[in-house]
Amino acid sequence: MMLHTERSTRGSVRAFVRYGDLLQDWTVPVFGVGQRFDLDAxxxxxxxxxxxxxxxxxxxxxxxxxxxxxVQVPRRLREIAQESWVALxxxxxxxxDVAATHERLDELRAAYAELYDESAAIAESAALAARREALAKVAPPQTASDGGRADxxxxxVRALVPPSVRRGLRKAAGRSR
Known part of the structure; x- marks a missing residue:
């Protein structure tokens, strides 16, 4: 989130303050921001x-x-998060807040996006495999010859379908009349 937030505000007038600095002595960073942005309050x-x-x-x-x-996170995600923390x-x-830092943040955002896409592909593959496995356990649909849907x-309504089309459908379904 922070990598994308940083990118979307790049080029804007902005300031960054460390949370630890606020807790240690909030007056110093707040005064600095007030001076930088000419905040009367x-x-x-x-x-x-x-x-x-x-x-x-x-x-x-x-x-x-x-x-x-x-916390249990994959090694590569931990590395990207830690490197992002240092760069941010x-x-x-x-x-x-200079070009070299921006370049490093762009690299980290791209690395995270790549890892995210790979993870999504793995998750999708696993979900599809689980779905196939679940469908294989379900009884196959009934055919017309054993009381299926066509009957x-x-x-x-069936008579509205031309005979040649009905024959083709029966043939595709592997059924005789």
Missing amino acids: VKSASANDIRAVHQFIDPNLRRVQLTWDD DRLADDDG KVPHK
Whole structure:
């Protein structure tokens, strides 16, 4: 998601802030963003405004504490995700939102798309095999000779089909009259 979000905002006026930096001391990155975008709300914040934010932000607010060892993902997906994290983190550096970083992010997005397409093809193949297996276990449909569907069609309707077509259909179905 972040690789695609980064690409869709590229060329826009934007800023990146590390979550850890916000938790450590939110005033530094927020002041930097306020200066960069000339935000009056940030530049004119009162002591009471700042105090209210201090009371709201919990430095221990780390919702996800998992590591790669805590989740089971394919090795290649882990590599792409880890490399993406490093490249996206670079965007928060003063000199990070540059062509070289963008090029690396494009490579990672392409690698992820390729892995995703391969995974989808494998999943589709497995689903088709499971469907074929399930269909093989189901009784075959009845033929007309043993009370099949053709006998349930009223004669008047069947008579509307030209005789040569009916013969061809019977022959294709492997039935005699």
